[in-house]
Amino acid sequence: MSTAILEPRFIPPPPEQPRETYLTSAYGLVSWLLTKDHKRIAILYLISVTLMFFVGGVAITIVRLNLMTPEGRLVEADTYNKLFTIHGVIMVFFFLVPVIPAVLGNFCLPLMIGAKDLAFPRINLLSWYLYMLGAAWAVYAMLAGGVDTGWTFYTPYSSQSSHYNVVPTMIGVVIAGFSSLFTGLNFIVTIHRMRAPGLTWWRLPIFVWTLYATSLIFLLAVPVLAMALILVILERIFRIGIFDPALGGDPLLFQHLFWFYSHPAVYIMILPGMGVVSEVISCFARKQLYGYTFVALSSFGIACLGFLVWAHHMFVAGISIYSAMVFSLLSYLVAVPSAIKVFNWTATLYKGSISFEAPMLYALGFVCLFTIGGMTGLFLAALGMDMHVHDTYFVIAHFHFIMVGGMVMAYMGGLHYWWPKMTGRMYSEWWSWLSALIIFVGFFLTFLPQFVVGYNGMPRRYHRYVPEFQVWNVLSTAGASILAVGYVLPLFYLLRSLRYGAKAGPNPWNATGLEWQMASPPPRDNFPETPLVVRGPYEYHLEKAQNEP
Amino acid sequence: MFAQIAWYPEQASTTAVGVDRLFIFLFVVCGALGLLVAFLLFYFSIRYRRRPGQVGPPPETHSSLALEWFWSLTPLAIFMVIFAWGATIYFHAFRAPDHATTIYVLGKQWMWKIQHPEGQREINELHVPTGRPFKLILTSEDVIHSFFVPDFRIHMDALPNRYTSVWFQAVRPGTHHLFCSQYCGTNHAGMIGRVIVMEPAEYQEWLNLRAEGSLALEGRKVFLKYRCISCHSADEDARAPVLEELFGKLVHLRDGGTVVADENYLRQSILDPGAKIVAGYQNLMPTFKGQVSEEEIIQIIAFVKSLRRGDTPRRVEESPPPLTTPPINSEK
Numbered sequence: 023m024s025t026a027i028l029e030p031r032f033i034p035p036p037p038e039q040p041r042e043t044y045l046t047s048a049y050g051l052v053s054w055l056l057t058k059d060h061k062r063i064a065i066l067y068l069i070s071v072t073l074m075f076f077v078g079g080v081a082i083t084i085v086r087l088n089l090m091t092p093e094g095r096l097v098e099a100d101t102y103n104k105l106f107t108i109h110g111v112i113m114v115f116f117f118l119v120p121v122i123p124a125v126l127g128n129f130c131l132p133l134m135i136g137a138k139d140l141a142f143p144r145i146n147l148l149s150w151y152l153y154m155l156g157a158a159w160a161v162y163a164m165l166a167g168g169v170d171t172g173w174t175f176y177t178p179y180s181s182q183s184s185h186y187n188v189v190p191t192m193i194g195v196v197i198a199g200f201s202s203l204f205t206g207l208n209f210i211v212t213i214h215r216m217r218a219p220g221l222t223w224w225r226l227p228i229f230v231w232t233l234y235a236t237s238l239i240f241l242l243a244v245p246v247l248a249m250a251l252i253l254v255i256l257e258r259i260f261r262i263g264i265f266d267p268a269l270g271g272d273p274l275l276f277q278h279l280f281w282f283y284s285h286p287a288v289y290i291m292i293l294p295g296m297g298v299v300s301e302v303i304s305c306f307a308r309k310q311l312y313g314y315t316f317v318a319l320s321s322f323g324i325a326c327l328g329f330l331v332w333a334h335h336m337f338v339a340g341i342s343i344y345s346a347m348v349f350s351l352l353s354y355l356v357a358v359p360s361a362i363k364v365f366n367w368t369a370t371l372y373k374g375s376i377s378f379e380a381p382m383l384y385a386l387g388f389v390c391l392f393t394i395g396g397m398t399g400l401f402l403a404a405l406g407m408d409m410h411v412h413d414t415y416f417v418i419a420h421f422h423f424i425m426v427g428g429m430v431m432a433y434m435g436g437l438h439y440w441w442p443k444m445t446g447r448m449y450s451e452w453w454s455w456l457s458a459l460i461i462f463v464g465f466f467l468t469f470l471p472q473f474v475v476g477y478n479g480m481p482r483r484y485h486r487y488v489p490e491f492q493v494w495n496v497l498s499t500a501g502a503s504i505l506a507v508g509y510v511l512p513l514f515y516l517l518r519s520l521r522y523g524a525k526a527g528p529n530p531w532n533a534t535g536l537e538w539q540m541a542s543p544p545p546r547d548n549f550p551e552t553p554l555v556v557r558g559p560y561e562y563h564l565e566k567a568q569n570e571p
Numbered sequence: 572m573f574a575q576i577a578w579y580p581e582q583a584s585t586t587a588v589g590v591d592r593l594f595i596f597l598f599v600v601c602g603a604l605g606l607l608v609a610f611l612l613f614y615f616s617i618r619y620r621r622r623p624g625q626v627g628p629p630p631e632t633h634s635s636l637a638l639e640w641f642w643s644l645t646p647l648a649i650f651m652v653i654f655a656w657g658a659t660i661y662f663h664a665f666r667a668p669d670h671a672t673t674i675y676v677l678g679k680q681w682m683w684k685i686q687h688p689e690g691q692r693e694i695n696e697l698h699v700p701t702g703r704p705f706k707l708i709l710t711s712e713d714v715i716h717s718f719f720v721p722d723f724r725i726h727m728d729a730l731p732n733r734y735t736s737v738w739f740q741a742v743r744p745g746t747h748h749l750f751c752s753q754y755c756g757t758n759h760a761g762m763i764g765r766v767i768v769m770e771p772a773e774y775q776e777w778l779n780l781r782a783e784g785s786l787a788l789e790g791r792k793v794f795l796k797y798r799c800i801s802c803h804s805a806d807e808d809a810r811a812p813v814l815e816e817l818f819g820k821l822v823h824l825r826d827g828g829t830v831v832a833d834e835n836y837l838r839q840s841i842l843d844p845g846a847k848i849v850a851g852y853q854n855l856m857p858t859f860k861g862q863v864s865e866e867e868i869i870q871i872i873a874f875v876k877s878l879r880r881g882d883t884p885r886r887v888e889e890s891p892p893p894l895t896t897p898p899i900n901s902e903k
Contacts, residue, residue: 094760099757099758099760099761100757103754103756103757103759170756170757171754172754176714176715176753176754178713178714178715178731179714179715179754179755179756182713182714267730267731267732267733268731268732273715273730273731274730307619307629308621308628308629309628309629309632310631310632312632312634313634313639314634315634316634316639316643337661338717338726338727338728339715339728339730340727340728340730340733340735343661343662343665343666346661347658347661347662350654350657350658351654351658354647354650354651354653354654355647355650357646357650358643358646358647358650361642361643361646362639362642362643364608365608365642366639368608368611368612368615369638371611371612371615371616371619372615372619372632373619373629373630373632374615374619374629375619375620375621375625375628375629376615376616376619376620376621377620377621378616378620386612386616389608389612390608390609390612393604393605393608393609394605397601397604397605398601400597400601400650400653401594401597401601403653403654403657404593404597404653404654404656404657405657405658405660405661405662406589406590406593406656406657406658406659406660406661406664407590407593407594407597407657408657409590409660409661409664409724409725409726410590410721410724410725410726412717412726412752413717413719413726413752413753414719414721414752474577474578475577477579477580477594478577478578478579478580478721479577479580479719479721479722479748479750480577481719481750481751481752481760482752482754483754483759483760484759484760485760486760486761487760488748488763489575490575490576490577491577493576494577562628562629563628563629563630563631564628
């Protein structure tokens, strides 16, 4: 079963009395709010990001309902504009960016490398508080009065015309940015300095590699976003001419600064998801991940190249055509490491022994939907294509395939994979299956029509549209309602499992990996003794050898 | 709802044909690759599913370095082909033919103001004939807008305080949607219009019905109104550079650099004259920022474009020429 050799006396015996876990090591609200335990902080994040996910989800539900008719009279134009802004700001900055690193990463990283906690537990708690402060600030600003600039805050509209709560929203985003920054710092130091003996870089699980690459991006990109937003704030308050041409500024400068962060941000969102998928596919195919070295290095490839492509969001913004060509070329280069990962995941299934628990369904769904989304990225990176579909629903469909079809499915897969470890309970297999299928079907119905209507020319951020686009919008809204059901169901069966779910042992999936070597839920300090690692991360083929007497 | 369904946009311009070819290629190639991956996922999942009674792990398979390089380099090669193809289309789409007629487009919240060189003005509508290339010079009076005609497959942001351009040639008569596609505030979704393509004969009729002073003629009036003539008189001892036949030429600057005298240069010379001083002249020109409107700048530019040798008005001229003067054949 295990690939890390532990002294036999440290395998915890089957519990007969209640055993102390991280959940029971201290009681009371204060023990949670002042915890330094990475596992408790992960749970705090889990609650917060789930709440934010549903706030962002409600906003877009109203948007999609408004889009059922061409006249779009469900809400006023201004309200509509504020709603899609809320959806974008919340989903990007307060859900997608933090979710896997702060929930699954916080919980699993120390466990996966054999450490007691992260390198800086107090900073970890501070990260959560910064996240909560930023989220509360931004959500309050967006709900009381609202912001209608879109999550991209383009100037001069955001520095000049928009009359709403732009400044507080941006402040909230900047604060949450610092939360990410500290998490990134924490992870990098942890991975460098706190690996168990014998856990060399080439024995690290891919999830750890991707968290590392993500953390690098956090450190380098978040400051640029903070700078860009602070400059807009200064311009709004003090009327300095940085981005507003009426004051002598350059609106394109904002776009460069903004996208310099926001493009790597999308890699922040997807890389951890790719890590989760690598873990899940190996486990449920009972096979070593194919091409481990290539998959590990491709995470760095994506992180590095991801910094070089930002102006592919600006092909028709007024940059020079030669500059556009350079960015198009680089955008194709960054697609290569992602392709490498997809092929390696597929090859991992070859001659495997595959079972289809919920995590695996989500992982397979990820590979499928991420591939489609990634390929439509090839369309957009082509200059001759983007000049037509820029700022249309084609782009929206593309990034939702990757973010929702990819990232959110990876998160759901990871949540379902590590849920037994985090809570010590198994959830209903039937309901988890059903949810995964509902999400998959609802997803296609929501976003495939958007490719069609986008190529036909429906622009983004339109609260009303020409009648010939209606049928696609209706299909998309119908899909969204199915998708909503798929996302709400896990709330019920996962919460129910906390009380009625079967007790999970240390390793219900029979997975390799250090995080499965202690009881579920883990004790406060994770490992009774520091483990010694002598094998690679996915050596499922050694299972028989281990089981032999 | 089902009466009109948008299935596929018309190919209404020469650009559209090229863009659609690339789209079909991408669709086929990516579709094939996507289907391959989906098929393999599906097939492997079924073929290698865990059978009941199966004990122990499956056989070890070893990664093949050759396979890894193959599926890294092959996509890279395909991507390079796509890149080159897309770049070529883009390059042609943004470099107008020399004989293209210029039309000026002013975006403002929340409407499009269009000015033909012969003087016709339109709001939210653009009438053009088939068979001739048109270059659109775009700008905005407030925030960033974007001029998007799906049936032409053209798209270009209109920025404040700068000119951008895109060109097209319509291939058959028809009416096409014009959308603003850069979010610009409350009525962004309402900033839409129509591009009406006509046969050349019909277009000529339309032009005659709406003849006013041409842009260049209006520009001449503005040139006199702001007393530009006092320095740009084309006399030998003039304090300012000669504007005749200036447009499109390479200008040598006092600091040793050069710049092409395009629309952006002319605009900058009016609003921020100290930025680029022509070699051999002093920094004497006052700025007209805040005095001259966007429309007047466009008119002056059209006028400067039209200036042939000897066309500069004379300094004693106080009043504009009579209205019956035929439109100056201005546009290159």
